[in-house]
Amino acid sequence: MRKTIIPKDLKCVIFDMDGVLYDSMKFHEITWTGSFKAEGINFPAYEAYMHEGRPGHETIAYVFKQYLNQEATQQDKERVYNEKVRLMSTLPKASEMPMMKALIDFLNKKEIAVWVVTGSKQPTLLNRLSDDFGIDNQQVISAKDVTQGKPHPEPYLKAVDRSGYKADECMVVENAPLGVRSAKAAGVVTIAVNTGVLKDEVLANEGADIVLPDTTRLYPYVKAYFS
Numbered sequence: 001m002r003k004t005i006i007p008k009d010l011k012c013v014i015f016d017m018d019g020v021l022y023d024s025m026k027f028h029e030i031t032w033t034g035s036f037k038a039e040g041i042n043f044p045a046y047e048a049y050m051h052e053g054r055p056g057h058e059t060i061a062y063v064f065k066q067y068l069n070q071e072a073t074q075q076d077k078e079r080v081y082n083e084k085v086r087l088m089s090t091l092p093k094a095s096e097m098p099m100m101k102a103l104i105d106f107l108n109k110k111e112i113a114v115w116v117v118t119g120s121k122q123p124t125l126l127n128r129l130s131d132d133f134g135i136d137n138q139q140v141i142s143a144k145d146v147t148q149g150k151p152h153p154e155p156y157l158k159a160v161d162r163s164g165y166k167a168d169e170c171m172v173v174e175n176a177p178l179g180v181r182s183a184k185a186a187g188v189v190t191i192a193v194n195t196g197v198l199k200d201e202v203l204a205n206e207g208a209d210i211v212l213p214d215t216t217r218l219y220p221y222v223k224a225y226f227s
Contacts, residue, residue, distance in 0.1 A: 031091070119155070190209055193214060
């Protein structure tokens with residue numbers, strides 16, 4: 001039986017990257033807390049998940065305002081972001097999330113277009129998408145492609161537009177509150193996979209059409225649509 005939340009004429013699935021395709025959020029947690037610690041800011045690890053998907057410089061601006069009560073200068077943003085990139089380069093290679101390669105292979109066989117929307121612009125994972133998942137860089141919307149990042153709908157609106165399909169022919173897979181908000185504001189059905197430390201209701205409250213506990217549940221959920 002088809003799952004009712006999946007569009008009846010599904011043509012395209014748009015995936016977030018960190019925490020959906022790659023088990024990389026634990027590294028973002030480490031590098032955000034570490035780069036802010038260098039600024040004298042005690043940034044809670046939990047907040048790294050709450051801000052996931054937001055462009056890095058916007059996250060830095062928010063944190064400076066929230067924790068230091070000051071506006072971050074462009075120099076501040078570059079300094080903190082460069083430290084984050086440096087810290088990321090010291091960490092192990094992020095592994096693929098369970099069952100995601102199998103799911104994308106399945107979607108390819110069903111001739112469903114696959115796109116990626118990510119708030120990242122770091123090449124660490126972006127450069128792996130083609131080899132790991134067969135996703136061409138022309139089917140990726142990253143932070144460098146938008147003027148307004150998540151939670152603004154622009155990233156997902158741009159992916160829908162470039163895919164050539166309509167919003168009601170697409171579906172998004174997200175794991176972050178801001179990403180869910182962005183996708184829903186773009187008018188796209190959204191499945192949340194809770195692969196981090198957040199409670200399910202955080203994702204549901206942002207409008208996720210369904211929240212699954214991990215990526216291993218996603219493959220059979222999507223496969224059932226075609227049966």
